Amino acid sequence: MSRGLWNRETVALMLLAAYLPLALFWLSAGRADALGRLGLCALVVAVWHLVFMLVRAQPPSLSALITALAIAVFAPEDLGVFRLVLGISFGVVMGELVFGGWGRNVVNPATVALSFLGFGFPAFAWPDFDAPVAWAAIPAAVIGVGTGAMSAALLGGAAIVAVIAFGMGLLPEPVLLVAGLGLVLLVADPVTCAATTFGRWLNGAVYAALVLMFASNWDGAAPAQIVVAASLLSSLAAPLIDELVLAIWISQRRRRHGRT
Amino acid sequence: MGFFGRGAGLMPVFPSPSGPAEIMDVTTEEAAVRAPSGSSIAVTPLVREGELVAQGAAVACLRHAPNVCLTAPIAGRVARISLLPGRKLSEIVLFREEGAGRQHHDVSNAGTTTGLRRLMQEAGFWPLLRRRPFGGMPAQDETPAAVFVMATDTRPFAFSPAMALHGREKPLADGLEALTRMTSGPVFLCQPEGPSVVPTDGLSDQIKLVFRGQRHPQGAAGLCIHEHFPAGLDVPVWDINAEDVANLGNLIATGEAEVLRTVHIAGAALREAQTVRTHSGADLRQLTQRIVAPGPHVLMSGSPLDGHPARWLGPRDRQITVMPRSGPQPRPHWLISALTASREARPVIPTAALTQALASALPAAPFVRALAAGDDEAAVSFGLLSLLEEDIALLDYVLSEGGTLPAQLRAMLDRIAKEFAA
Numbered sequence: 001m002s003r004g005l006w007n008r009e010t011v012a013l014m015l016l017a018a019y020l021p022l023a024l025f026w027l028s029a030g031r032a033d034a035l036g037r038l039g040l041c042a043l044v045v046a047v048w049h050l051v052f053m054l055v056r057a058q059p060p061s062l063s064a065l066i067t068a069l070a071i072a073v074f075a076p077e078d079l080g081v082f083r084l085v086l087g088i089s090f091g092v093v094m095g096e097l098v099f100g101g102w103g104r105n106v107v108n109p110a111t112v113a114l115s116f117l118g119f120g121f122p123a124f125a126w127p128d129f130d131a132p133v134a135w136a137a138i139p140a141a142v143i144g145v146g147t148g149a150m151s152a153a154l155l156g157g158a159a160i161v162a163v164i165a166f167g168m169g170l171l172p173e174p175v176l177l178v179a180g181l182g183l184v185l186l187v188a189d190p191v192t193c194a195a196t197t198f199g200r201w202l203n204g205a206v207y208a209a210l211v212l213m214f215a216s217n218w219d220g221a222a223p224a225q226i227v228v229a230a231s232l233l234s235s236l237a238a239p240l241i242d243e244l245v246l247a248i249w250i251s252q253r254r255r256r257h258g259r260t
Numbered sequence: 261m262g263f264f265g266r267g268a269g270l271m272p273v274f275p276s277p278s279g280p281a282e283i284m285d286v287t288t289e290e291a292a293v294r295a296p297s298g299s300s301i302a303v304t305p306l307v308r309e310g311e312l313v314a315q316g317a318a319v320a321c322l323r324h325a326p327n328v329c330l331t332a333p334i335a336g337r338v339a340r341i342s343l344l345p346g347r348k349l350s351e352i353v354l355f356r357e358e359g360a361g362r363q364h365h366d367v368s369n370a371g372t373t374t375g376l377r378r379l380m381q382e383a384g385f386w387p388l389l390r391r392r393p394f395g396g397m398p399a400q401d402e403t404p405a406a407v408f409v410m411a412t413d414t415r416p417f418a419f420s421p422a423m424a425l426h427g428r429e430k431p432l433a434d435g436l437e438a439l440t441r442m443t444s445g446p447v448f449l450c451q452p453e454g455p456s457v458v459p460t461d462g463l464s465d466q467i468k469l470v471f472r473g474q475r476h477p478q479g480a481a482g483l484c485i486h487e488h489f490p491a492g493l494d495v496p497v498w499d500i501n502a503e504d505v506a507n508l509g510n511l512i513a514t515g516e517a518e519v520l521r522t523v524h525i526a527g528a529a530l531r532e533a534q535t536v537r538t539h540s541g542a543d544l545r546q547l548t549q550r551i552v553a554p555g556p557h558v559l560m561s562g563s564p565l566d567g568h569p570a571r572w573l574g575p576r577d578r579q580i581t582v583m584p585r586s587g588p589q590p591r592p593h594w595l596i597s598a599l600t601a602s603r604e605a606r607p608v609i610p611t612a613a614l615t616q617a618l619a620s621a622l623p624a625a626p627f628v629r630a631l632a633a634g635d636d637e638a639a640v641s642f643g644l645l646s647l648l649e650e651d652i653a654l655l656d657y658v659l660s661e662g663g664t665l666p667a668q669l670r671a672m673l674d675r676i677a678k679e680f681a682a
Contacts, residue, residue, distance in 0.1 A: 002564060002583070004272065004658040006613040008606045057602045103607025148612030195610045195625035246623060250641050259492040260641045 008103055011149050011190065012062035018144035022184070023069055025136040029129075034072070040081065041068035044088045045109075052097045063102040067092060070110035070185045074224055076117055076124035087117040107235045108192045110185070114228045126222035134177035140184045150188045153197050157204025158183050165212045175215045175223045182227035183207065187234060194238040199245040206241070207234035266453065268620040269475025270613070270654065274416050274564045276526040279533030279551075283522060286536045288543040291334045292572040293319055293352040296387050297562075299396040303330065303349045307338050316363035316383060316517035319352050325400040331384030333519055333539040335360035351572070367515045373441050380508070383517040387575050388504045392482070392491040393645035394677045404443045404498040406489040409436060411451040411458075411502035412472045414479030415563035417526035417579055419535055421502050422457045424522035432458050432502060434509030439500075440466040449502070450484045457502065475619070476565075482651030483621050491646045493680050501576065523547070523573065527564070527582035529557035542573040548582055556585035566653035608632070608659055617655040628655070631668045636676055644672065 027034050045068045049060035071088055079087075091113020096105040118126075144150030162179065165171040171179075187193060187207050194203040210230035214221060221229075253260050295301045302323040307313055313336065318329035330349075336357045342350040365383050369375025380386055381400060391398040398404070411421045425432055436458065439447050443466075450470045451457050460469065470488055472478045481499040491497040503521055511517050519539045526533040531553045538547065544559045560567035560581040561574040567581045568574075591597070608614065610625030618624045622643050630638040649666035656665040 003660040003662060005660055006658050007660040008609050011609040011611055059603045103609055190610050196623045257490050259490055260643055
């Protein structure tokens with residue numbers, strides 16, 4: 001029996017390949033500090049994957065590395081090991097592993113972990129990013145879309161709203177840069193974004209609109225905080241968007257053929 | 261090129277040597293009559309072992325629908341009739357003997373709907389039809405809401421039906437006209453982009469031409485049906501290959517059931533590929549004997565995506581795939597096998613590959629999730645009833661599932677059929 005190669009781990013590998021330039025830029029900007037944080041995040045996520053493999057026979061996934069990278073990039077600074085481990089454990093276990101692992105989760109575990117850290121420890125400063133790190137989101141998006149692991153529709157939907165808003169001067173540049181980073185790292189996860197093509201356009205647009213809304217109305221919020229909140233809300237809205245799009249699709253077919 | 265409409269789909273590449281362009285005519289020394297793949301049918305044999313049968317003569321009929329006959333693909337002597345428990349047909353093997361001649365069918369009533377139905381059932385055309393929903397041969401008195409004639413095939417290694425039909429435009433047009441008498445609905449002729457395989461002037465309004473793209477699964481009957489005339493529980497849709505329709509046209513004109521089919525032989529275990537014009541139930545060993553490379557191999561009737569190991573060419577198959585047989589795999593470490601044996605199935609990640617493997621025709625990720633979750637209602641609303649295993653064979657291949665998706669689809673279809681019958 002011959003087989004194709006687009007199983008779960010291949011997709012995870014393709015996503016990792018897409019994030020590689022971004023990770024390298026981020027590591028070269030943050031040096032030893034960033035490397036240590038990434039190592040800690042990866043260790044904690046991997047331990048939880050191992051625990052669920054042994055207890056629940058859930059195969060571990062390379063997506064653990066993606067989650068670790070996203071958390072390490074966006075986590076508030078100087079949290080200390082204990083708080084970071086607590087936040088990651090909550091996000092990875094409650095956001096992903098209890099649902100059955102990557103592919104069955106509803107929200108991105110990194111988004112859950114980051115929101116938990118943000119709500120739980122508001123005193124710690126959110127990170128800011130150098131422009132080169134934020135620009136590295138572009139090669140990530142290109143590789144992701146080229147390999148089919150990320151959705152062009154999602155990125156397109158977000159890009160349209162962002163370009164319009166930026167053109168009208170509603171979106172400050174620091175927020176735009178971090179929003180791009182959050183788009184590829186948190187929102188473009190193929191599992192937790194909307195699953196239908198038109199739904200993905202909408203999902204991207206909703207994310208960009210939320211970023212826009214927070215940027216103009218949320219006083220004193222750091223760009224990373226805005227991005228994490230927007231990605232959490234947009235991934236919660238994704239199933240709703242899918243339902244809507246599928247209902248429209250089915251009713252169109254009913255009208256055209258009299259049945260589905 | 262594009263990812264939408266007719267550009268959607270994939271072109272999976274399988275290794276195979278190339279071969280000569282000309283088509284060889286081969287009648288194999290042995291041939292078998294078998295049930296259409298995926299179905300088991302109870303039959304009453306109409307011949308005895310050792311009896312001489314003409315080509316096209318009935319050798320068996322269905323036990324519960326005696327009008328529907330299975331006919332001899334070659335003229336010869338009945339070598340073996342093997343039935344499974346419950347009089348289910350296993351195979352009826354024939355040895356070729358030229359003297360047995362060819363059966364002449366009475367075509368005087370072919371102009372009427374009942375006469376044509378009777379002729380198709382007598383002359384062995386009924387097993388070549390396949391109905392949706394649920395698949396299999398249609399019931400003997402079923403009237404389809406639409407008929408799809410497939411003159412396109414996008415599976416890997418498929419021989420272009422347009423080339424196979426070259427020079428047979430007249431019988432094809434006759435066959436299409438005849439099929440319009442079987443249904444009050446439309447008859448769709450699905451063909452590749454480019455010049456039409458049948459002259460369009462003088463065709464009845466009931467016949468609709470549908471042009472499909474080059475990539476798989478654009479040429480899969482299920483996807484064509486899904487897009488143009490979805491099947492429903494009480495809306496049966498039939499599909500039949502265009503070459504068989506041309507054979508039908510020929511039968512109506514001459515009374516002789518010639519069952520020509522152009523079959524492409526390809527695969528990694530061959531020295532050269534070949535295209536032959538042969539008959540259904542042909543002996544795969546004889547067809548591949550001279551071109552197969554040394555070493556162990558598997559003969560499959562069908563494409564590399566949806567083929568199955570077989571001795572005889574399947575009733576509807578037009579491809580033979582010869583794959584190298586891999587030796588016994590080394591046993592994995594006990595810890596690895598314990599972990600993999602007890603693990604849950606891995607979920608499917610929605611990617612571009614998933615969408616394209618269903619030609620962007622239906623919401624792929626929700627459909628696969630509905631299949632995996634056993635959500636009949638959602639799957640039906642996405643168009644499950646138009647699909648059969650072979651339509652999602654590419655999806656299963658691309659996602660490296662190793663046969664789980666078609667099995668889930670079949671289980672779901674069987675469950676729905678049972679509920680519908682109750």
